[in-house]
Amino acid sequence: TSVLEFDDVAASWPDTTRLAVRDVSLRLRAGEQAVITGPSGSGKSTTAALAARFLDPVHGSVRIDGTDLRAADPGRVREIVTVVDQDAHLFDATIRENLRIGRPDASEDDLWDALEAVSLGTWVRSLPHGLDTPVGVAGDAVSGGEGQRICLARGLLSRAPVLVLDEPTAHLDADTAAAVLDRLRARLDGRTVLWIRHDAGEPPATEDQKRENELVRIA
Ligand code: ADP
Numbered sequence: 708t709s710v711l712e713f714d715d716v717a718a719s720w721p722d723t724t725r726l727a728v729r730d731v732s733l734r735l736r737a738g739e740q741a742v743i744t745g746p747s748g749s750g751k752s753t754t755a756a757l758a759a760r761f762l763d764p765v766h767g768s769v770r771i772d773g774t775d776l777r778a779a780d781p782g783r784v785r786e787i788v789t790v791v792d793q794d795a796h797l798f799d800a801t802i803r804e805n806l807r808i809g810r811p812d813a814s815e816d817d818l819w820d821a822l823e824a825v826s827l828g829t830w831v832r833s834l835p836h837g838l839d840t841p842v843g844v845a846g847d848a849v850s851g852g853e854g855q856r857i858c859l860a861r862g863l864l865s866r867a868p869v870l871v872l873d874e875p876t877a878h879l880d881a882d883t884a885a886a887v888l889d890r891l892r893a894r895l896d897g898r899t900v901l902w903i904r905h906d907a908g909e910p911p912a913t914e915d916q917k918r919e920n921e922l923v924r925i926a
């Protein structure tokens with residue numbers, strides 16, 4: 708069965724009449740990865756919001772492990788789907804505390820492993836207070852790119868079986884983006900991942916997965 712399944716989904720945001728997405732169907736089995744691409748405003752982030760049930764469809768259904776999200780307990784949805792937004796959402800706390808939010812039991816090694824997967828290991832080690840560095844209110848003590856990568860590292864630490872990564876390199880320069888994508892791909896091999904990117908590129912997966920992947924393009 709599919710871990711994540713969209714069946715002919717249409718959705719509108721509150722206080723709007725036009726559909727933000729329509730006719731979206733996709734299926735991800737355990738360990739599969741897919742890429743959603745489309746131009747700005749085509750509904751990619753709306754699709755991520757639907758997968759996390761931040762929004763409900765007006766037509767069709769979103770299912771996780773066969774259960775319609777509308778019938779699922781919100782806590783259960785968060786256990787199953789982790790969405791990493793394209794903008795950083797950090798708490799006014801230290802890097803370590805931000806990383807541990809979803810995984811209080813994560814070991815120091817787990818934290819460094821996740822930071823290295825987003826190429827932040829050297830940067831955090833270079834900070835005078837290391838992992839105990841505060842990120843500031845709304846993350847304003849770190850750059851947009853650093854904040855987004857801290858959020859990505861937090862997503863990697865999540866035990867949720869489905870990971871949705873919304874433009875994971877949106878705030879990075881091209882070289883850093885390429886390095887981070889390489890590391891993320893390697894790190895996420897075997898996990899169920901919905902990647903969202905505005906440009907159609909190589910599907911971020913191994914050769915075997917590429918053959919299986921459906922490339923979902925939304926108008
Ligand atoms: P993309 O991620 O592909 O750029 P979005 O899903 O953000 O596209 O946008 C699709 C449509 O939904 C757009 O018309 C956008 O203005 C609208 N939209 C997106 N997010 C919101 C929101 N939080 N509230 C209201 N409308 C939104």
Ligand code: ADP
Nearest residue numbers: 822823824825826827828829830882885886889
């Ligand atoms: P660590 O592996 O110790 O955590 P980082 O992940 O931060 O260290 O990366 C180590 C160094 O290598 C950093 O300076 C990073 O910018 C650089 N780096 C990593 N990958 C690439 C790459 N593909 N191209 C260029 N520089 C890279």
